[in-house]
Structures are given as C-alpha cells and as structure tokens.
Amino acid sequence: MSMTYHGTTEVPTAPGQCPMNAEEIDLFADGSQEWWFEAYRKLQEECPVIRLPGEGREPGTDAFILTRYEDIARVARDRNLVLGREDQAMQGNGNSPLQEEIFEEAGFGDAFNAQQDLRSSDEQAMRYKRAVTDPWVGPEGAQRHQKMAEAAAHRLIDNWIEEGEVDFVKGFAAPLPQVVITTILGLPLEDMPMLRGMEEAQVRRFVYGRGVNSTMSDEDEVENARELVAFNEFLAEQIQEKRRNPKDDMISYLTQLEFEGKRFSDGDITSVALLMHIGGNETTQYALTAEAMLLAQHPEIVAELRADRTKVRFFVEEALRLYAPTQGLTARTARIDFEMGGVTIPARSTLHLRFGAGNRDPEHYPNADQLDLTRPHAGRHLTFSQGPRSCPGAGLSRMEQNVAVNALLDRLETIELKDTNDFQHQPGIMLGLYHLDLSFTKRQAAVATA
Numbered sequence: 001m002s003m004t005y006h007g008t009t010e011v012p013t014a015p016g017q018c019p020m021n022a023e024e025i026d027l028f029a030d031g032s033q034e035w036w037f038e039a040y041r042k043l044q045e046e047c048p049v050i051r052l053p054g055e056g057r058e059p060g061t062d063a064f065i066l067t068r069y070e071d072i073a074r075v076a077r078d079r080n081l082v083l084g085r086e087d088q089a090m091q092g093n094g095n096s097p098l099q100e101e102i103f104e105e106a107g108f109g110d111a112f113n114a115q116q117d118l119r120s121s122d123e124q125a126m127r128y129k130r131a132v133t134d135p136w137v138g139p140e141g142a143q144r145h146q147k148m149a150e151a152a153a154h155r156l157i158d159n160w161i162e163e164g165e166v167d168f169v170k171g172f173a174a175p176l177p178q179v180v181i182t183t184i185l186g187l188p189l190e191d192m193p194m195l196r197g198m199e200e201a202q203v204r205r206f207v208y209g210r211g212v213n214s215t216m217s218d219e220d221e222v223e224n225a226r227e228l229v230a231f232n233e234f235l236a237e238q239i240q241e242k243r244r245n246p247k248d249d250m251i252s253y254l255t256q257l258e259f260e261g262k263r264f265s266d267g268d269i270t271s272v273a274l275l276m277h278i279g280g281n282e283t284t285q286y287a288l289t290a291e292a293m294l295l296a297q298h299p300e301i302v303a304e305l306r307a308d309r310t311k312v313r314f315f316v317e318e319a320l321r322l323y324a325p326t327q328g329l330t331a332r333t334a335r336i337d338f339e340m341g342g343v344t345i346p347a348r349s350t351l352h353l354r355f356g357a358g359n360r361d362p363e364h365y366p367n368a369d370q371l372d373l374t375r376p377h378a379g380r381h382l383t384f385s386q387g388p389r390s391c392p393g394a395g396l397s398r399m400e401q402n403v404a405v406n407a408l409l410d411r412l413e414t415i416e417l418k419d420t421n422d423f424q425h426q427p428g429i430m431l432g433l434y435h436l437d438l439s440f441t442k443r444q445a446a447v448a449t450a
Contacts, residue, residue, distance in 0.1 A: 022046040027065065027328075028211050033425035036327065037369065040357035043067045049343040055212050056350040057333070063212045063350040065328070067357035069364035069382065071340050075332055075351060077387035082332040082351065084122045084388075096258075098218060104224040122388040124260070131259055131274060134248045136184055137280070139395035140144070145184060149400055152179045154229070158188040161411060161442050165262050165418065168436040171289035172404070180400055181280030185273055186249025187238060195277070198234075201227040207428035210327040212330050212352050214429065222296050237271050250276065252340065279393040279411040283325035286432040287397065288404050290323035291316065293436055294371060295408065296415045301371065306409050316401045317378035318371050324383040327356035355382040 018035035019025050021040045026032060032039070043050065047367045050065040050318065057063075066072050075081055079450055135141045160166040178196065182189055204224050238251060246252035254269045264272075294315075295302050305311050332351040337344060345351070359381045360368045384391035391397075408415070418437040426432045 014403045015220045015234060018042070028429075030427065033220040033427070033431065036356065036431075037360060040067055040354070040360055041362070044357065044361055044363070048437070049341045049345075051343070052212055056348065057104070057213060057330075058348055058350075061348050061350065062346070063330070064345050065212070065352045065354055066340065067361075068341065069358040069361040071401065072353045072355065072358040073386055074381055075353060076382070076385050076389070079122060079388065081338055082337060083335050089206075096216070096221050098221040099225040099228075102222065102229060125388060128259065129304075132254070132257065133276070134395075137276065137393040137396035139398075142395040142399040142416035145180065146399055146403060148183060149176070149180050149403045150407065152176055152183075153404055154411070164441070165439045168292045168438050169285070169289055169433060170435070173285045173292065173436070176288065176404060177281050177284035177397075177400055180278060180396070184250050184280070184396075185276060186242065186247055186251045190366050191234075194234075198227065198231040199277060201231065202274070203282050203430065206326075206430055207426055209428065212350070214330070231274075232270055235273050236266060239269050239273075241267050276393065279391065280396060282430065282432070284397045284400055286325035286430060287320060287323070287401055289390070289436050290325075290431075290434050291319045291401060291405055292415070292438065293417070293433075294322075295405075296320055296426045296438060299414070301373070302361060302409065302415065304373070305405070309406065309409075310375050312402055312405050312409075313398075314373045314375070314378050315371075316398060316405060317381065318373065318375060319401075320383045321365075321378075322357055322369070322371065323360045323431055324356040324381070325430055325432070326383070328352055328354040328429050329385075331385075353382075353385070355385065358382045388433065411443055413441045415440050 013319070018038040022045075025039045025043060027036065027039065044067050048066070048068045048071065050067070052063040052065065055063040066075065129138070132410075133141075153172075153198065156172050156175055160171050166172070175192075178192055178199070182192055182195060187195065201224055205216055205219075208220070209216050239255065242252040243247070244256045244257060251269060251273060254264050254272055257264055301315065305315055330350060330352040332353065334345050334347050334349040334351060336347050339345070358364070362368045365375070380386075384394040384397075418439050418440045420437045421435070424434055427433060
C-alpha cells in the first residue's frame with residue numbers, strides 16, 4: 001500500500017503530538033522531530049512506501065520515502081535499482097543552481113566538479129575511499145588518532161568536572177568532534193570559532209531546508225553560498241601553506257598524493273576537506289549527545305559497561321541505531337521501474353531513505369525501541385548507510401564515540417538528567433538536541449592530560 005503525501009503545509013499537527021492516522025503524517029512538518037519514532041511505526045504498519053506527487057528532483061517526477069529496513073538496505077546495496085555515480089550528470093549533484101553560480105563566479109567551481117570527477121563511478125569511489133579517506137578516517141586510519149581524541153576528551157571534562165553539572169552539548173559533544181577533525185585536517189585550532197560557523201553553513205540546508213529536497217529560499221541560498229565561499233577562501237590559503245610546508249595532517253597528505261595517475265589540484269583537495277569537515281562534526285555531536293542521554297537514563301547500563309568495557313562498542317552501535325544522527329537522506333534516483341512493498345516506483349523517481357525508521361523496524365529488530373547490548377550483528381544498522389555509498393568517516397565517528405563513552409565512565413560516578421531538559425530537537429532531517437543538561441558526581445579527580 002502506498003500513501004500520497006500532500007506537502008508540508010496541510011497538516012496542522014502540534015509539534016509534540018503524532019497524527020492519529022498515517023495519511024496525516026508529514027515527516028518534514030515543523031516539530032515533527034518530536035514524534036518521528038511513533039510515526040515510523042504507524043507508517044511501517046500501514047504504508048511503508050510513501051509517494052510524494054511531483055516532488056522528484058526532475059520536473060514531472062515523484063519522490064518516494066522508504067521506511068522499512070529491508071527496502072532501504074536493498075536500495076542502498078543494489079546498484080541495478082538506482083543510478084550510480086557514473087550517472088551523476090543526469091541526476092544532478094544536489095547543489096542548487098544559485099549556489100553553483102556563486103561558486104563559479106568566485107572561482108571555486110573546481111571543488112564542485114571534483115566531487116564528481118574523483119568519484120565518477122562506484123568502482124572509482126571505492127578506489128578513492130581506499131587511497132584518499134581510509135588512511136585518515138577509515139576503520140584502521142582512525143585508530144592512529146585515538147590517543148589524540150582521548151586527550152581531547154579528558155581536557156574537555158577537566159573544564160567542568162568540578163562543577164557537578166554541564167550542558168553536555170556545549171561542554172563536550174560539540175567541541176570534541178570539532179577538535180578531532182580540525183586536528184586531522186591540519187587546520188589551526190585557534191580558528192575553531194570561525195570553523196564552527198563554517199560548519200553550520202555546511203549543514204544549514206539539512207536543518208532549515210524544506211521538504212524532501214531540503215529546499216531553501218533564494219535569499220538563504222545566496223547568503224549561505226557566500227559563507228561557504230569564505231570557507232573555500234580560507235581552505236585555499238591553508239592548502240598553499242601545506243604545499244610549502246607539509247606536516248603530518250590530512251591536507252598535507254593530499255597535497256602530495258597521486259590518485260588515478262595525477263596529483264590533486266587545489267579544487268580536489270578543497271572538495272575532500274569540505275566533505276571531511278561536514279562529516280566529522282555535526283553527526284558525531286548528535287551521536288555523543290544521545291549516548292550521554294542514554295547513560296543518564298540507564299544507570300544499570302553504566303554499571304554493566306563499567307564492569308565490562310568490551311560492551312562499550314555494543315552500546316555505541318545500539319545508540320547509533322536508536323538515534324541515527326541523520327534520520328534520512330534524499331540520496332538516490334531510480335534507474336528502472338521496480339516494485340517495493342507492492343508499490344511501483346517509476347524510473348527517474350527520487351528516493352528518500354529513512355534510515356532512522358529502518359533502524360527501528362520491528363520486522364528486522366525484535367523489541368526495536370529497546371537498548372539491547374546483546375543484539376546480534378550490532379553494527380549492521382543503517383545509520384551510516386550500506387553498500388558502495390556508505391559513510392567514509394564511519395570509522396572515525398565510531399572511534400570518537402567509544403573514546404567518549406569510556407572517558408565518561410572513567411570520570412563520572414553518577415550521571416543524571418536535570419529538570420531543565422525539554423528534549424526539543426532542532427529542525428531538519430538531523431536528530432540533534434539543542435542542549436542536554438546533566439548533573440553528576442565525579443569518579444576521580446581531574447586528570448592531567450598532554
């Protein structure tokens with residue numbers, strides 16, 4: 001059964017109340033973040049494939065939202081169903097024409113083109129991943145940064161360990177991934193306040209964009225593009241400095257790298273740095289926040305993890321499943337007509353994969369809404385997607401989360417939620433709390449870190 005979806009303005013549902021009927025559910029409505037999980041269950045039971053008439057990226061096409069685990073995994077893995085990277089010229093790159101025009105005028109069009117040229121097919125994308133990103137943020141490459149991340153985590157805790165309370169987002173979850181990715185890229189740590197603003201510009205579309213395609217107004221597009229041009233100008237200066245004086249960092253590595261028979265241009269390097277910067281900040285922040293919330297809600301889990309630290313990685317995977325930082329992405333275009341859940345999806349349709357819904361699909365996960373450290377195949381959730389386009393920075397994010405949870409277990413004896421929490425989420429498709437207020441008792445004195 002499919003459901004026709006009628007836009008973002010026709011459902012006057014209060015932010016804190018899920019509609020009673022699946023036909024009324026609008027996953028992109030203002031305040032819908034507060035009832036997404038309840039909505040996912042209704043949709044999976046009644047209409048797991050949602051049709052959005054006329055909302056495809058191409059004129060005259062529809063968009064479809066997929067909410068079941070098996071459907072999402074099938075689309076993510078099966079390259080026969082959806083257009084590959086080699087078809088990117090036909091399906092577009094997701095950037096608005098206004099943004100591209102402003103970048104071209106500013107002389108930074110190469111960074112846009114590099115995203116396609118360096119990964120023009122799924123096969124080349126895999127070679128790119130192995131040569132370009134895995135040595136720094138892949139499962140093995142991430143481990144070289146573990147001690148740095150551990151030191152950063154403990155320094156942040158040192159800042160508030162004597163206070164007995166903290167806004168965890170501001171005091172830990174936001175700055176930790178920023179310190180880590182800034183250090184990995186080799187950007188100046190003293191520029192982190194400016195870089196934070198650039199990071200917000202990078203994700204603005206996913207937070208404030210409207211509808212399935214995260215559309216912004218022309219005015220917002222222009223303003224945001226100008227902020228990103230400033231970021232590109234900053235990166236251009238850093239790249240030139242790394243070419244003159246290479247160090248042990250990712251940008252320096254890229255200035256020396258030969259890939260597919262040629263050296264990286266400044267545009268190539270900028271495209272990689274931009275992707276690493278956006279992927280290494282916000283999403284890990286949201287994951288860390290969710291993990292701290294779960295620790296505060298489940299003191300019995302804190303005791304269990306403290307007694308057996310090998311279970312920390314299972315806790316991290318379950319938290320990623322339950323609270324996927326990116327709940328969904330409009331990231332695929334149908335290559336052929338195919339059927340899913342009894343619904344025909346025509347070729348050229350736009351597909352929105354609702355990872356957060358698939359992660360809570362009761363047909364795939366028994367007791368799907370419960371935290372279960374014994375759940376088999378813990379890492380096979382959809383949070384980082386699956387298949388050839390899975391997140392290249394998943395290894396780094398997992399390392400940071402394991403480091404963070406262990407640091408909290410080391411330093412905090414008890415963790416509780418303060419009554420100042422309202423658990424309100426930011427808008428958009430990313431599941432991020434504005435703040436998380438914790439009270440705690442310390443486990444040991446502040447630790448001196450290098």
